[in-house]
Amino acid sequence: MSEAATHTTIEAVVRNSYGRLVAYLAARSGDIAGAEDALSEALGVALQRWPIDGVPQKPEAWLLHAARNRLIDAARHAHVREKTQPLIQLAIEAGDVAASHAPFPDERLKLLLVCAHPAIDVAARTPLMLQAVLGLSAARIASAFLVSPAAMDQRLVRAKNKIREARIPFRIPDAPEWPERASFALDAIYAAYTAGWENAVDDGATHHALAPEAIAIGRTLVQLLPDEPEAHGLLALMLHCEARRSARHTREGKFVPLDQQDTARWSRALIAEAENHLRVAATFKRIGRYQLEAAIQSIHAHRIASGAVDWPEIALLYEGLVRLAPTIGAHVGRAVALAEAGNAVAGLDALDTLPADRTVNYQPWWAARAHLLRRLDRCAEARPVFERAASLTDDPALRAYLLDQAAR
């Protein structure tokens, strides 16, 4: 095998197995950082050996075996007997699994649940997931979350320390705990999709820095939890938004609002995949926040076939959403849907009754309010509101669009 081909193979193995290997080791040691260290050392050895020796037949087993050596080193350096014993136990187990023919157990669900554990700071959950499951660097995650790499690194280290020191268990919780724990994991994945942006569903969402990563974890979660309708719902939501990525800007880079996007530029494949997950979710007859949000996006997608948007239906779905998950984004979406369905006065009222402390810096609220004022022919009032909306976005294309609207 050529060196380039070997590198491609190594990359593919890492992409497919990184999270599984970290999860396997961490679920046994309770130590995510230790698992990552052992694995990164193993990968370093692989990069040296595989181009010479060829890629082993069972690359994952090989990596696990190599990681085992690192664990034994760590055990040797641990001074406390309580810490040495579990590491040696883990090294033996890892060696056994590496040598056996059975595939090693997939512990990624436990890892995802630990990353989104309620005892972990909300701001650390999504970064932790991205790093432990996909192996993203702290610097890469930091840039998506618009914080400094040092601050992100500190956040990650602190969370991993807490998981180890407070002994947060790698387990799949039972019925009473399950819905809440599952929703934390879903929220953390969704936060990866919306990283660096306030609201992915907002038609101005343009720079999803981690969208492919979030969708990868979403697909994994659906594999791990095929009977959880909200996992399908979340994936459907992200896929629908992703399907429109290239239609959000003209070829010249100008922003295009959702209802004016050229449907020929929407990805049919992603929409079909999203619709499929939404159908699967519906068979469980357990509605949830993400299924509703995906259903709203699904109605927008129907414009491909019908040429029109069924706003009354969208308004109805938002009524359900604000009851289930009364986020500021859902309330703004509901107000816009009311207006588009023919009742602009009610829409504007709905916006104006939202608490000012939640709307003052919320860009979609200002954009929605400006549009509704214009719809009611209150153009003079709309102008400064468009300008305010423009001042609250960091996306140049969206800013230019809003300023253009203000000038009309």
Next chain:
Amino acid sequence: MKYLLLVHLPKTSLDTPKDPADVAAGRAYGAALQAAGIFVAGVGLGSPENATTVSVRDGKRQVQDGPYAESKEFLGGFVVIDVPDLDTALAWAARNPSAAHGSIEVHPLGGAYFASAAK
């Protein structure tokens, strides 16, 4: 692993006389910890006004009346339990009757120092 559950109560609870039902609930909680075989130590504390705070600065002992930090909450008691993991510790913290009006701070006591001191 051992976990310390610190029971923080609002100061307002000092002003009202103790409800016998609360006392019974506290006793039942202690019995449940014993029955589960996880109780290591624990006690309810009296009024924070009876606490005295000691520190040594420049070799000189300083003694002050009252608890360490004056705040709206006070340390009402503590429990040390021995359970396998944080989820189990959190479940027992939530069962503490004081969790309904105060809050329970859960600390892992897994450090090497504690382990060697406890043995």
